[in-house]
Amino acid sequence: MKPIILLGSGGHARVLLDMLRRMCVDVLGIVDPHRPAGSDYLGVKILGDDSAILAYPTDRIELVNGLGSLPRDSGLRATLFEQCRGQGYRFRTLIDPHAFTATDAALAEGVQVMAGVIIQAGTQIAKNCIINSGAVVEHDCRIGRHVHIAPGAVLSGGVELGDKVHIGTGATIIQGIRIGAGSVVGAGSVVTRDIGCKQIVYPSRSHVQDLQQD
Numbered sequence: 001m002k003p004i005i006l007l008g009s010g011g012h013a014r015v016l017l018d019m020l021r022r023m024c025v026d027v028l029g030i031v032d033p034h035r036p037a038g039s040d041y042l043g044v045k046i047l048g049d050d051s052a053i054l055a056y057p058t059d060r061i062e063l064v065n066g067l068g069s070l071p072r073d074s075g076l077r078a079t080l081f082e083q084c085r086g087q088g089y090r091f092r093t094l095i096d097p098h099a100f101t102a103t104d105a106a107l108a109e110g111v112q113v114m115a116g117v118i119i120q121a122g123t124q125i126a127k128n129c130i131i132n133s134g135a136v137v138e139h140d141c142r143i144g145r146h147v148h149i150a151p152g153a154v155l156s157g158g159v160e161l162g163d164k165v166h167i168g169t170g171a172t173i174i175q176g177i178r179i180g181a182g183s184v185v186g187a188g189s190v191v192t193r194d195i196g197c198k199q200i201v202y203p204s205r206s207h208v209q210d211l212q213q214d
């Protein structure tokens, strides 16, 4: 196994670093323009900004994309992935030891399957996706590139997601639904019909009121 350089040192990177340590993976260092080169983050050396990767030959290391992704962000996670691939670097596909993936599930380069996830038979997941903690991706789903399925979301059987879709925390998608590229499903939504490209789904809101005084 080649040693790893981790991109970023925010919240998602922290969870990945913990996973890599549990899997006894050798982490050479972290690149992050927001921390001083040579400093230490959770016991790992900050190598510098993204250009520090170029000091390492492409066949000697693998990368792990520690940038998270959120609705309406700049898309840096996808941009950085494509940039580094263009320079010849490869990204490690990671499956947490406490995740379940079916024997015939197909995970492309750089896919990250976090703790507690279930991925069922016949599902295909394209490059650089995050399947976050406790999410369920049922049988025969097709997931596009750079998708983030946030913690606890559930995709029923045969769901299809385009590139760069965000499925919010705890959302539920019923079977056979198609969601177009760049769309966002808000946390807690229940999706029962197809969604086009670059659309946003808002769930119904919780009502908050003061408790009655006795």
Ligand SMILES: CC(=O)SCCNC(=O)CCNC(=O)[C@H](O)C(C)(C)COP(=O)(O)OP(=O)(O)OC[C@H]1O[C@@H](n2cnc3c(N)ncnc32)[C@H](O)[C@@H]1OP(=O)(O)O
Pocket (backbone or CB within 6 Å): 070, 071, 132, 150, 151, 167, 168, 169, 184, 185, 186, 187, 188, 201, 202, 203, 204, 205, 206
């Ligand atoms: C490990 C991790 O942490 S991974 C991160 C996972 N996080 C997620 O998946 C978050 C997903 N994002 C959401 O659900 C977002 O709230 C979105 C994308 C649906 C909406 O974002 P925006 O359009 O920016 O909405 P904004 O924050 O301006 O809120 C607009 C209104 O909708 C309400 N609203 C926003 N999201 C939701 C939601 N998921 N459920 C119910 N109401 C919501 C807000 O309370 C607000 O109400 P108000 O006008 O009465 O104040």
